[in-house]
Amino acid sequence: MRERGTRERSVVESILDEGLLCHVGVLDGDTPVVSPMAYANAGEALYLHGAPANRVLALLGSGMPACVTVTLLDGLVLARSAFHHSMNFRSVMLFGIGASVEDPAEKMAASTALLEHLARGRSGDARAPTPAELRATLVVRFPIDEGSAKVRTGGPKDEPEDLALSMWAGVIPIRLVAEAGVPEPGLPAGTATPPYAVEYPDRCAGDSFGAPERPGLLP
């Protein structure tokens, strides 16, 4: 089996730690809606945030069943046969019911978690949210309770009778990479460039993101 499902917590965690975007699925009337969003993995739950006018986020925080999926694409799998073409990927699908976060302290913790998920160390470098900004932000907590990961790795799974065909087969590895940060025009003279804006960590390698500290993010 090159594709396998697992509920192993460490696999789920590593995918959630590496991903930058999730896709949130909720029902809007009779219609499913799937919307991309940033998130933070706070260990027991994901935090998502946005404007209160964000309809999908508001639905997610309103207590209806939802699905949050994080997918990392690792490669294109080119088989001898058209039929066995595939992709290597790692994904996590979480099911549950989100809740709007009202407590200002938890909203502040969520803001920190969201910045740290984006770039480790960023929350200490950015200007913290004001009480008014926290009030103007809808924060939703989504539990990491029910769900599973799916992982496909390795080469194509061709039929034995196709192996002698003289056509190329293999995997084209795919990676998400970051380039050097592009500073805003007009930064004050002497503004230090933080390490993550010089060379953003390879999230996949986990040297800076793989084992995040999550000290007391969830009150």
Added chain:
Amino acid sequence: MRERGTRERSVVESILDEGLLCHVGVLDGDTPVVSPMAYANAGEALYLHGAPANRVLALLGSGMPACVTVTLLDGLVLARSAFHHSMNFRSVMLFGIGASVEDPAEKMAASTALLEHLARGRSGDARAPTPAELRATLVVRFPIDEGSAKVRTGGPKDEPEDLALSMWAGVIPIRLVAEAGVPEPGLPAGTATPPYAVEYPDRCAGDSFGAPERPGLLP
């Protein structure tokens, strides 16, 4: 406005052409499910395929309302204030009702479109599906009729009073890149390596994928 919605067909098409994965949202009982899938942009519709046992794909082909979303992440937007952190992205959200494709000729055309979407030229290099393989493949057509694109570009949108703060702000560009293909062990001697396995085209640049030919893919 750094984030804008549009229904412009050329923007929608370019995002669908560049993407490799979509996220399919359907209702399974009372629960929305969001699943990553490969797809092909065939101009008037997307094609998706998989095993008949793939539950989300079967639901998508069963005539219920669904949402298909394609998201491309372009950058991390680091503002002076925590509040204004964001991401640059391009996404397309399509709404509609999928249909299972039963006609073998259209299934064959979909197989070709799926391989060409993965790597231009691949359908001519791979062994074509047999009638039995076509029968063993569930192909779903999803219309490109209703939906829109959302695009965020540019730097952070900070408050005027934060601009003098001496903290770094800017954009960390993010790109999906392909590495040189890793051939399967035991390819027959003299097997030619196709150009896309040596240097996979930069889909974003559009030199090989931006203006795809779609001759008669939809009967």
